[in-house]
Amino acid sequence: MGERLGERLDEWRLHLARPDALIQLALLGLATGMVAGGVILLFRLAVEGAQAGLLPGAEAYEALPPWLRLALPLGGGALIGWLFHRHGRGLHVLGVARVMERMAYHQGYLSLRESLLQFAGAALTIVSGHSVGREGPHIYLGAAGGSLLGQALGLPNNSIRTLVGCGVAAGIAASFNTPLAGVIFSLEVVMMEYTLASFIPVIxxxxxxxxxxxAVFGAEPAFNIPALRPGSLAELPVWLLLGLVTGSAAALFVQMLQSSAQFGRRLPFWQRTTLAGLVVGAIALWVPQVMGIGYDTVDAALTGGLGLGLLLVLVLAKMTASAACIGLGIPGGMIGPSLFIGAVLGSLVAHLLNLALPGLGLDPGLYALLGMGAMMGASLQAPLAALTAMMELTHSPQLIMPGMLVIVVAGLTASELFRKESLFIAMLRAGGMDYQANPVLQTLRRTGVAGVMSKRFARPGTRVTRERAELTLAAEPEWLLIEDEHGPSVLMPAVDLAAWMKENSDGEVDLLEIPARRYQLAGVELRATLQEALEALRASGAEALYVKRMTAPAIIRIYGVLTREQIESAYHY
Incomplete structure (x- = not known):
């Protein structure tokens, strides 16, 4: 019974190595959403429970006495530094940037230790009032849930990558009750692909x-958005101006984060996080709204409840506090600060123009919303995700046109005029890591070796009798896997043996001596992607691979063989 179950699981894994295993991936995507959603719920309950015991109201850091507004982030920064020094083992980058790095170079493998560190570190970060968002930890925890589920089931790496994307979408969806924005963010930023095999499980x-x-927190949206009056075409110049201003602010925010990270690299990690807490605490003495996630301030901007002077102060204070936190290594999210800055900046632009040109009658709430989308799209280089989030938060399709214009202009301003990459890539580069999105590698990562390998092979041994050779060829193998005392060493086309036997009648055949094409072999794991197979060929200098998996201690099963031509045909196709 156990053996039959193992064979069925092997068949299931082999099928998942193909990029078109839609039904299996759909079921795994549904399971990943439940796992990721459960972990994110635990995180939110832990954070909100701690805040309820510490604060007089939801995110009411403004009600704390000044000394506590300084001491809370300062003490929290010191504790975070100790936590990572004690348990981080040199790991200082978590959140979305870490997920992107693991997807690019480690096939989406995330560890349980890192996940626990993210859970504890991010909870401590948010409760102690650091100027970060909760979305980054949600995304990481969701991605880790998918990765760990895939690893536990022994899935091929291309399927694990898909489950990581599912977890990312779950993180965004559970943060804002915006499932479509979660899907688009996952595909646009992390997976960087739009295929049916990834789209269905992620949805x-x-x-x-x-x-x-x-079910747990209710269907209330993350922000209390009032009924908004969509602007007329006469406001088109204002939309373009808002895009330019927000794109410039996004570029400045990225630059501030890069400078903060560059400064912090000369300090031990615990000193960085303590310094970040000091910066936040010092700013919070005068501008307490910078503490925490800041959704209450975003709500005030959306309802037009913030004055002109306070708006200007909030933009500068939040950019400084958040750049210090994220750049110096505080394990929080970047999306929340982007939305905060965008909302305040959009409302500020509307107030200034109404002051300068009283006849305009611009709605500060509308421009706060447009600023949120523009700042998110420009700073994260995720325009489609930003536009989708705006639509889901407001349920107002009439905002599509102004939203598109503002987001596109802001993105182009940040990326082309100021040559700035997204906050996530900026964090990776600041940590000394490179990041490249190569379309060929993306194609190779989508397919497992088991989906391309040839299963038509035989293992006849080095020297065989003519009768044994004839029996071997009668099974019509494509390849002959020749082994020595150390294991598989050479791969030979079966047609070369057949051709030799037609011309010779020797009683014994030495497969290493007869004229034939021979390919030096190296091994690759069954769960590997085609990208890993190509890297194995380059690293070993081999010309072909045999696909293996350890089925029991010291027992290796060979499932198939793979040549460079087969790998290349997969992405040429």
Whole structure:
């Protein structure tokens, strides 16, 4: 019974190595959404429970006495530094940037230790009032849930990558009750692909995580957005101006983060996080709104409840506090600060123009919303995700046109005029890591070796009798896997043996001596992607690979063989 179950699991894994295993991936996506949503719910309950015991109201850091507004982030920064020094083992970058790095270079493998560190570190960060968002930890925890589920099931690496994308979508969806924005963010920023095999499981993961979130926290949106009056075409110049201003602010924010990270590299990690807490605490003495996630301030900007002077102060204070936190290594999210800055900046632009040109009658709430989308799109280089989030938060399709214009202009201003990459890539580069999105590698990562390998092979041994050779060829193998005392060493086309036997009648055949094409072999794991197979060929200098998996201690099973031509045909196709 156990043996038959193992064979069925092997067949399942082999099928998942193909890029078109839609039904299996759909079920796994649904399971990942439930797992990720459950972990994110635990995180939110832990954070909000701690805040309820510490604060007089939800995110009411403004009500704390000045000395506590300084001491809380300062003490929290010191504790975070100790936590990572004690348990981080040199790991200082978590959140979305870490997920992107693991997807690019480690096939989406995330560890349980890192996940626990993210959970504890981010909870401590948010409760102690650091100027970060909760979305980054949500995304990481969701991605880790998918990765760990895939690893536990022994899935091929291309499937693990898909489950990581499912977890990312679940993280965004559970943060804002915006499942479609979660799907688009995952595909646009982390997975960087739009294929049916990735789209379907990611949709199911986002939907199931949202359902869990709604069941526990209700269907209320993350922001209290009033009824907004969509602007007329006469406001087109104002939309373009808002895009230019927000794109410039996004570029400045990225630059501030890079400078903060560059300064922090000369300090021990615990000193960085303590310094970040000091910066936040010092700013919070005068501008307490910078503490925490800041959704209450965003709500005030959306309702037009913030004065002109306070708006200007909030933009500068939040950019400084958040750049210090994120750049110096505080394990929080970047999306929340982007939305905060964008909302305040959009409202500020509307107030200034109404003051300068009283006849305009611009709605500060509308421009706060447009600023949120523009700042998110420009700073994260995720325009489609930003536009989708705006639509889901407001349920107002009439905002599509102004939203598109503002977001595109802001993105182009940040990326082309100021040559700035996204906050996530800026964090990776600041940590000394490179990041490249190569379309060929993206194609190779989507497919497992088991989906391309040839299973038509035989293992006849080095020297065989003519009768044994004839029996071997009668099974019509494509390849002959020749082994020595150390294991598989040479791969030979079966047609070369057949051709030799037609011309010779020797009683014994030495497969290493007869004229034939021979390829030096190296091994690759069954769960590997085609990208890993190509890297194995380059690293070993081999010309072909045999696909293996350890089925029991010291027992290796060979599932197939793979040549460079087969790998190249996969992405040429």
């Amino acid at each position: 199911l993961a986002a939907g199931s995580a949202t359902a869990l979130s709604v």
